[in-house]
Amino acid sequence: MGLTKRIIPCLDVASGRVVKGVQFTEIRDAGDPVQIARYYNAVGADEITFLDITATSDDRNTILETVEKVAEQVFIPLTVGGGVRTLEDIRNLLNAGADKIAINSAAVKHPEFVGEAADRFGCQCIVVAIDARQRNDHWEIFTHGGRQATGINAEKWAIEMAQMGAGEILLTSMDRDGTKKGFDLALTRTVTEAVSVPVIASGGVGNLQHLADGIQKGGADAVLAASIFHFGQYTVGAAKQFMQNAGIEMRI
C-alpha cells in the first residue's frame, strides 16, 4: 500500500514527429506522437516524456501543437524537455498541456532560472535533467545533449538544483546511454541519497532486470527507457509485472 514506482517511456520529437526509431507493429504511423502516446497510455505507462531534440526557434510552436494534441487524448502526466530557456517557454508548454518541464542547459547557464521557475510555477512541475559522465571518483555533468563539459560535480549539482526548487531530477548516465548495459547504479545511488526530491534513472536499459535494479539497487523513484519499449522488445505491462514480482510496488 503506497506510492508506486514509475515506468516512463521517453520519446524524442523533432518537428512534430517522433524520431530516432520507434517501431510498433500495432501502430500504422510510427512517427505520430499522438498515436504512440495513446499506445503507451493504453498499455499502462505511468507517465510519458517528450524530448524536443531539434529545439530551434522555428520548432517551438510545433512542439506546443504536439503537446496540445497529445494532451487532448492522453490522460497521464506528460513531461516535456529540450530547449527550454525562459519562463515564457515553460508557461506556454504548461498551457499546452504539459505537466512537468525538464530543464538542462539553461539551468547550468543560469542556475537561478530554476529558482525563478519553481517560484512561479511550483517546484512540482520543474524537472532538472542532468547528463553525467564518470570522472575517476565522481561524475561530471555535460550540457548541449552531452557535447559540452562543464566541470561541475553531478552530486553537488543535484543538491544545488533541489535546493533551488527542482521538484524532480532526471538523471542520465552518458556512459551508459545506448549501451544496454544497465543504469549506472553507483551514480544513481549517489544522487538519490544526496537529494530529497524524486529521481528518475535513465540511460542504459537493456532488459527488465535493469529496470528493477534501478529501483532496488540505485534507489530511483522512477525509471525511464526508450528503445526496449519502442522496438517491442518488452511491453510496459511485462516490465511492470517483472518489477512487481521482484517486490516493487507498481500500478498494474
Next chain:
Amino acid sequence: MQKIVVLDYGMGNLHSVTGALRKVAPGDQVVQAKTPEEVEGADRLVVPGVGAIRDCMEGFASQGFVPVLKQAVKAGLPVLGICVGMQIMMRHSEENNGVDGLGLFPQALKLLHCPFTPAGTRLKVPHMGWNQVTQQDNHPLWANIDDNSRFYFVHSYYVPAENNRWISGQTKYSVTLAAAMAEKNIFATQFHPEKSANDGLQLLQNFVNWNGHY
C-alpha cells in the same frame, strides 16, 4: 446540453482538464473562462490549479473569481477543485511564508516532510506519482471507482486527514492526507483526475453527471 466552465486564472494545465472534460462530456459545452462574464450561465464549475499558492490566489482574485466562486457555491452549482484548485479553497497554507485561502473549508495546509522510513530510505517530496485513495464515504463522485484505486498526485503541501469531517478520500504518504474533500455541492481532489487514466476520467464523468447534492 450543459455549460461546464473551467476557470482560467493563468495557472497551467487547463488544456488537460478541458480535454478530459470534453472526452467524458462530448455533448456538452466545455469552456475556459478568463472573466466573470464568461462564467455566466454555467451549470457547473471546475477550479484547476498548478503552481505556487501565492500566485494562484493572486491570479484567482485579480480575475474577479472570488465572488464568482462564492456565488456558485451558494447557488448550489456543482464545483470541482483540483490540486491547487482544492488548496486555495482552504483557510490557509504554510506555502510562500503563509497565504490565506478562500476559507470554503476551515483546514490549513502543511508542508510534507521527508522522514526516513523504517527500511532506511527517505520518502521523497514532492509526493509525486500514483498512490491509493481509500474512500471515506459513498459520495456520488466515487461511483464505479474501486476503493483503493490509484490516482496521480504531485504536491508538497497537504491537508491532514485527522479531525477533518470533510474527508471523502484519504491517502497515506508518511502522513495520512486528504486526497478528496466534500461539502454539499463542492468536491475537491488533491490528486489530478485529468492525469489519472481511466479512474480519473470516471471521476470526471461522475462530476459531469452529479446534481450537486450530497
